[in-house]
Amino acid sequence: MGRRSTHTPEQLRKLILDAAQAIIEDQGLSGLSAREIARRISYSPGTIYNMFDNLDDVILNVEARILDDLRERLQSVLLEAPPSSEAVLRLARNYMDFTHERPRLWNVLFEHYMPEGTDVPQWYQDKLEELMACVETSLGSHFTPSQDDERRRAARVLWAGVHGITSLSTANKLASVTSQSASRLVDDLVGTYLAGLEAGAGVDADSDSGSDRGSGAIAVDAGTAAGGSPAGE
Amino acid sequence: MGRRSTHTPEQLRKLILDAAQAIIEDQGLSGLSAREIARRISYSPGTIYNMFDNLDDVILNVEARILDDLRERLQSVLLEAPPSSEAVLRLARNYMDFTHERPRLWNVLFEHYMPEGTDVPQWYQDKLEELMACVETSLGSHFTPSQDDERRRAARVLWAGVHGITSLSTANKLASVTSQSASRLVDDLVGTYLAGLEAGAGVDADSDSGSDRGSGAIAVDAGTAAGGSPAGE
DNA sequence: GATTTCAATGGGACGGCGTTCAACTCATAC
DNA sequence: GTATGAGTTGAACGCCGTCCCATTGAAATC
Numbered sequence: 316m317g318r319r320s321t322h323t324p325e326q327l328r329k330l331i332l333d334a335a336q337a338i339i340e341d342q343g344l345s346g347l348s349a350r351e352i353a354r355r356i357s358y359s360p361g362t363i364y365n366m367f368d369n370l371d372d373v374i375l376n377v378e379a380r381i382l383d384d385l386r387e388r389l390q391s392v393l394l395e396a397p398p399s400s401e402a403v404l405r406l407a408r409n410y411m412d413f414t415h416e417r418p419r420l421w422n423v424l425f426e427h428y429m430p431e432g433t434d435v436p437q438w439y440q441d442k443l444e445e446l447m448a449c450v451e452t453s454l455g456s457h458f459t460p461s462q463d464d465e466r467r468r469a470a471r472v473l474w475a476g477v478h479g480i481t482s483l484s485t486a487n488k489l490a491s492v493t494s495q496s497a498s499r500l501v502d503d504l505v506g507t508y509l510a511g512l513e514a515g516a517g518v519d520a521d522s523d524s525g526s527d528r529g530s531g532a533i534a535v536d537a538g539t540a541a542g543g544s545p546a547g548e
Numbered sequence: 549m550g551r552r553s554t555h556t557p558e559q560l561r562k563l564i565l566d567a568a569q570a571i572i573e574d575q576g577l578s579g580l581s582a583r584e585i586a587r588r589i590s591y592s593p594g595t596i597y598n599m600f601d602n603l604d605d606v607i608l609n610v611e612a613r614i615l616d617d618l619r620e621r622l623q624s625v626l627l628e629a630p631p632s633s634e635a636v637l638r639l640a641r642n643y644m645d646f647t648h649e650r651p652r653l654w655n656v657l658f659e660h661y662m663p664e665g666t667d668v669p670q671w672y673q674d675k676l677e678e679l680m681a682c683v684e685t686s687l688g689s690h691f692t693p694s695q696d697d698e699r700r701r702a703a704r705v706l707w708a709g710v711h712g713i714t715s716l717s718t719a720n721k722l723a724s725v726t727s728q729s730a731s732r733l734v735d736d737l738v739g740t741y742l743a744g745l746e747a748g749a750g751v752d753a754d755s756d757s758g759s760d761r762g763s764g765a766i767a768v769d770a771g772t773a774a775g776g777s778p779a780g781e
Numbered sequence: 782g783a784t785t786t787c788a789a790t791g792g793g794a795c796g797g798c799g800t801t802c803a804a805c806t807c808a809t810a811c
Numbered sequence: 812g813t814a815t816g817a818g819t820t821g822a823a824c825g826c827c828g829t830c831c832c833a834t835t836g837a838a839a840t841c
Contacts, residue, residue, distance in 0.1 A: 324789095343664075349828060359791045361830080370828065426659070428719065431576075435720045443723035471725055472713065472737045479712020480705065486661065487668045490676035492704055504705045504741070511744030557818095582799060592820045594801080603799065785840070791833095798827065805820075811813085 328366050330356045335377050336420065343419045344426050347374070374427050375439070381420055382442040385413055389449040398455030404505050406453050407477045411501055414481050415494065425482060450474055457512050469512065476504045561599050563589045568610050569653065576652045577659050580607070607660050608672070614653055615675040618646055622682040631688030637738050639686050640710045644734055647714050648727065658715060683707055690745050702745060709737045 322330060334355040338347050349370055353360040367373045392409050396402035414421040429435055450470035458466040483489035484497035492500065555563060567588040571580050582603055586593040600606045625642050629635035647654045662668055683703035691699040716722035717730035725733065 348826085350826085360828080361792070362790060364829070365789070425715070425719065425721070426661075428659075440720075440723060443721060447723045467724075468733060468736055469740075471722055472709070472733050472740070475712035475716050475722055475733065476705070476709035476737060477712070478716060479708035479710070482658070482715070483708050483711060486658065487673075488658070488676060489704055489708055490673060490680045491700075500701060500705050500708065503701055504709060507702075507705070507744035507748070508737070508741050509744070510747050511740035511742070514743050514747035515740070581797085583797085593799080594820060595818080597800070598818070783841080786836105786838085788835105788837095790835075793831095793833105795830085796828100799825100801824085802822095803820105804822105806816105806818085808815105808817095810815080 324366065327358075327362070331363055331366055331373065332376055332380065335373050336380065339377065339423055340417065340420055344374070344423050349373075371427075371430055371433075374423065375436070377420075378424055378427065379439070379442065381417075381424060382439075382446065385410070386442065386445050386449070388413060389446065393449055393452055396453070398453055398457075400456075400505075400509050402453040403450070403473065403509060404502065406450060407473070407501050407505050408498070410477055411481055411498060414485065418485060422485070447471065447474060457509065469508075473505065473508060476508070477501055480504065557599065560591075560595070564596055564599055564606065565609055565613065568606050569613065572610065572656055573650065573653050577607070577656050582606075604660075604663055604666075607656065608669070610653075611657055611660065612672070612675065614650075614657060615672075615679065618643070619675065619678050619682070621646060622679065626682055626685055629686070631686055631690075633689075633738075633742050635686040636683070636706065636742060637735065639683060640706070640734050640738050641731070643710055644714055644731060647718065651718060655718070680704065680707060690742065702741075706738065706741060709741070710734055713737065 331352055334352045335347060338351055338355070347370070349360045349363050352363060352373070363373065367376070388409055389406055392405050393402065396405055447467075447470055450473060451466055454466050454469055454473075457469070480489070480497050480500045484492045484494050484500070487493070489497075564585055567585045568580060571584055571588070580603070582593045582596050585596055585606070596606065600609070621642055622639055625638050626635065629638055680700075680703055683706060684699055687699050687702055687706075690702070713722070713730055713733045717725045717727050717733070720726070722730075
């Protein structure tokens with residue numbers, strides 16, 4: 316058959332991404348194939364390669380949607396809560412809830428790697444920055460405007476931490492921790508980390524100062540190592 | 549050809565796992581295939597299925613080796629350092645170093661998922677517990693013997709946190725953070741989290757008794773949520 | 782209405798994959 | 812010397828991603 320003109324290019328793109336997302340949502344990333352997408356939308360596999368470079372490109376565009384969904388969700392949380400420990404915690408829980416509501420979809424973000432030489436595209440990085448900005452905003456009350464680096468770092472630590480808990484517990488690779496009990500860990504992480512920030516906040520820098528010995532092979536210096544210590548370093 | 553008897557079953561198993569590990573180490577998990585293993589050891593693909601159930605089984609056994617290596621490494625760190633903040637930090641850094649020395653190998657632990665219905669085998673869980681035990685030991689000085697639950701939880705939070713940082717930065721999915729700058733985040737996490745623990749240390753054990761989360765859409769209570777509930781908030 | 786054009790499309794082809802299994806081979810046991 | 816059966820092979824099956832080009836039919840031209 317030739318041109319069908321039943322769908323505009325944009326419609327077709329959407330059709331493909333919708334199908335890809337649906338497949339992932341009910342079979343996981345490993346269930347995704349160009350042929351399966353083609354079957355679902357009643358086109359031939361070749362058509363997909365008119366709209367996208369390859370399957371990785373399709374997946375990347377599905378990831379974009381997920382990141383957008385997540386961002387919208389987190390931004391809406393920020394609208395209701397001014398920067399505070401509570402806001403941080405709510406963000407963390409929303410992240411976690413998101414991952415539980417659509418586990419396979421969320422998993423794609425981390426299961427999927429760029430093929431060897433290829434780099435994560437800039438627009439992808441930008442979307443990540445937007446997400447991080449949410450966390451940074453929520454941390455507003457914990458830092459002065461001059462502590463921008465510290466705030467950015469704290470946001471990344473918290474983000475990665477929550478992600479680590481979610482990710483390992485989902486995969487059953489955190490000993491004795493199930494997805495169920497993971498929320499408690501998230502609460503613990505956020506609560507304790509923020510307490511650590513506050514403990515170091517007004518006071519001087521070195522929360523556990525004594526240990527600034529670089530003993531042995533590894534130069535361990537917990538004092539300055541706790542880079543977070545808001546006042547300083 | 550028929551029986552070769554050039555290798556005992558154990559030798560053959562080792563041969564296969566060595567080859568699998570080598571392939572993963574220089575091409576990543578996606579480069580691994582039964583056929584490629586067969587080529588490297590000069591056997592036919594079928595032979596692999598005499599020794600292992602399937603490729604997942606092979607991978608799982610490679611994972612076992614990695615977990616063992618990591619455990620040995622962490623245990624040797626513990627021998628040199630008594631429980632302390634420093635010991636925790638050294639463990640974290642060793643984990644991180646390990647992941648940088650053999651990135652693809654380490655990645656397998658998390659790239660690879662059990663096929664749908666299958667569960668992570670018990671011996672795998674046991675190996676995870678051994679790793680966690682290292683972290684728990686290093687946290688000895690931060691908890692009294694009666695606070696076993698709290699210590700176990702803190703160990704998991706730290707483990708997952710360090711993992712999250714490493715994992716996201718390696719995959720380039722932590723905005724503006726590269727594998728290089730990740731160590732700073734690890735130091736920050738460990739330092740600040742431990743500071744948070746110490747800030748709340750004196751407080752009694754009902755650390756999280758009140759936090760029956762699950763209430764409402766978002767029952768936020770940063771105070772009780774903080775597992776180690778530092779006085780502050 | 783007839784003709785031309787050419788982008789969209791289908792679908793076969795290629796080389797790879799995991800996995801299975803019948804057939805073959807040969808060290809060992811007798 | 813022979814029979815046995817475990818170890819091994821390699822072809823076969825049904826997938827996969829990707830490529831490529833003959834075909835098609837909507838739009839442009841006459």
